[in-house]
Amino acid sequence: MLPTYSMRAIVVALLLCASTALSNSNSTYLNPILPGFHPDPSCIFVPEVNHTFFCATSSFSLFPGIPIYASKDLAHWRLASHAISRPEQLPDLALTNGSTSGVWAPTIRYRDGTFYITSTLVFDDFRDNNASRFDNFIVHSKDPFSSSSWSDPVHFPFVGIDTSLFWDEDGATYFQGASPTWIKKGIYHSKIDIHTGALSGPLVNLWNGTGGNSPEGPHIYRKDGWYYLSIAEGGTGLPHEENVARSRSLDGPYGSYVGNPILTNANTSAYFQTVGHADIFQDAKGQWWAVALATRSGPEYTVYPMGRETILTPAVWPEGGWPRLSRVKGEMTAHQLPPTEIIERGEGQLIGERDIVDFTPGTSLPTHFLHWRAPVPENYEVSPPGHDHQLELRSSMLNLTGYDGNTTNHHGGLTFVARRQEDTLFTYSVDLEFSPDAEEQEAGVSIFLTQDHHYDLGLVLLPSANDSEALTMHLRAGGMSLRSTPETLIAMNSTWLGQAITLEIKAFNFTHYSLSAGPTQHAHLMQTIANIGRSLLYH
Structure with missing residues (x-):
């Protein structure tokens, strides 16, 4: 059984998406800058690489992992590469169990011609007191526009998450990380050899935060004779916030800012909620900016199909003072943005570009297409002989309901290809x-959040209602959720057999999807098979 797809995805309406539209004053832009599932952002400005901004975000169980985006003007972002693009870089990613396991919270930094990313492979189903739950690693590259240039990981022994690198003025390298509550809650650091992963000296407790839940996402910045430590607190739900402390000594003690939090939308009616996990950087003019994660959910926090996205907010950081970050909105007015310039380098398309994919012979799958854990390459063939401009998918024994990596690690893989909403x-x-x-x-096709939250529309071969010995083609809609999911089963119209069928998913308002089907050559015969509420995928 070799299903063949000709795939296209068309954005028909935009709402607060990453936009190429700027005002004439070049000081107004729209959030999110990285729409869709782009949580836990980390960004830097690198003058040495043609004055380019780079951002990295979490990928969890998606593959390829750790997407890296590049921009020249903070408004137009192109997928530059993926830091994890070879299964052998993180073979244990195939063994992670649960939908929240995988690659968490990368931090990207640049030093002496080399880019470094620290991140954590998390086995979220392990017991809290199992130190093997966290596998921290460093990858590096001299060319962030090439996925193949990213190194194999250097692993280092830290029981915790959200690791970040910092180079002190003497050139010594340190990592910071968040230790889980069950060990010793707080932010810790140690000197590290980034080439071997060896730590030297004890872990030093820098700060335990302001008292909120889950102090995490630490970054250290050196400015005006101070070491500033910025962290997230409150978890990644509605109480999420960003706080800061500072010290004259790298090892502390760190004194908390009386104006904390420096960034949050908690306890507001704002459309953007869960704002936090920030990273702060400067542009070529020395102006300060911050990125953070947010959800387009409003305070109701029930419908947010794009998940946690990356937003940009202007910052002010006076000499000898504290950073102040602007409250996040959809339309932001900032200090002057860099001159408009669309970046050309990179392996992928610009964020916000229309997706019309015709699988041209000699090409590969687009780099923004994703798999759930590492794929079996033989299951995907672009323009096979006799089928130009088509994608041939070889079937797998596994389906979308396999919950853990031990299941999805079947030798035939899970034949699944997707793109972010x-x-x-x-x-x-x-x-x-x-x-x-x-x-x-x-x-x-599937509206897919996780392996236990998705809704699907498919062609399936089943016994006929009139003759149980005969198999006939059906249209089946259904899925998995913590709530009851509507199921629809319809015998396919006999006049549709033997021809291409168009399957369509449409987000036709803020709260609902429709799933439709019909013969490709007769669009007027399209039928809506199911309408589902978006909240079905969350509760």
Whole structure:
């Protein structure tokens, strides 16, 4: 059974998405700058690389992992590369269990011609007191525009998450990380050899935060004779916030800012909520900016299909003083943005570009297409012989309901290819040719959050209602959720058999998706098979 897809995704409406539109004054922009699932951002400005900004975000179980975006003007962002693009870089990613496991909270930094990323491979199903729950590592590259240039990981022994690198004025390298509550709550650091992962000296407790839950996401900045330590607190839900402390000594003690939090939308009616996990940087003019994660959920916090996204906010950091970050909104007015310039380098497309994919012969899958853990390459073939401009997918025994990595690590893999939802309103469609030869063989499309939260529409071979010995093609809609999911099963119209079928997902308002199907060559025959509320995927 070899289903063949001709895939296209078209953004039909935009709402507070990463926009290429700027005001004439070049000081107004729209959030999020990285729409769709782009949590835990870390960004830097690198004058040595043609005055370019770079950002990295978490990827959890998605593969390739740790996407890196580049921009010249803070408004137009292109997918530059992925820091994790080879399964052998993190083979244990295939063994992680649970939807919240995987690669968490990278920090990107630049030093002496080399880019470094620290991150943590988390086994979130392990018991809290299992030190093997956290695998911290460093990868490096001299070319952030090439996925193949990123090194194999150097692992280092820290029981915790959200690690970050800092170079002191004497050139010594330190990492900072968040220790879990069950060990010794707080932010710790130690000197590290970034080439071997060896730590020298004890872990030093820098700060335990202001008293909020989950102090994490630490970054140290050296400015005006002070060491500033910025951290997130409150967890990544509605109480999320960013706080800062400072010290004259790298090892502390760190004194908390009386004006904390420096960034939050907690206890407001703002559309952007859960704001926190920030990183602060300067542009070529010395102006300060910060990125953070946020959800487009409002205080109700029930419908946010794009998940945690990356926002940009202007900052002010006076000499000898404390950083002050502007409250996050959809439309932001800032100090002068860099001159408008669309970056050309990078392996992927610009954020916000329309997706019309025709699988040109000689090409590969677009770099912004994703898999759930590492794929089996043989299951995907672009423009196979006799099928130009099509993607051939070889079926797998596994389906989307496999919850853990021990299941999805089946030798045949999980045949699944996806892209992030970046916009509130959109239309996504696939033209599918599918010739199954056994009962329950199925191919289709999915609105996918995690392995236990998704809703699907597929073509499936099942016994006929009139003759249980005969197998006929059906359209089946259904899924998995903590709530009851509507299921629809319809025998396919006999006039549709033997031809390509278009499957369509449309976000037609702020709260609902529709799933439709019809013969590709007869668009007027499209039928809506199911309408579901977006909250179904969250509760």
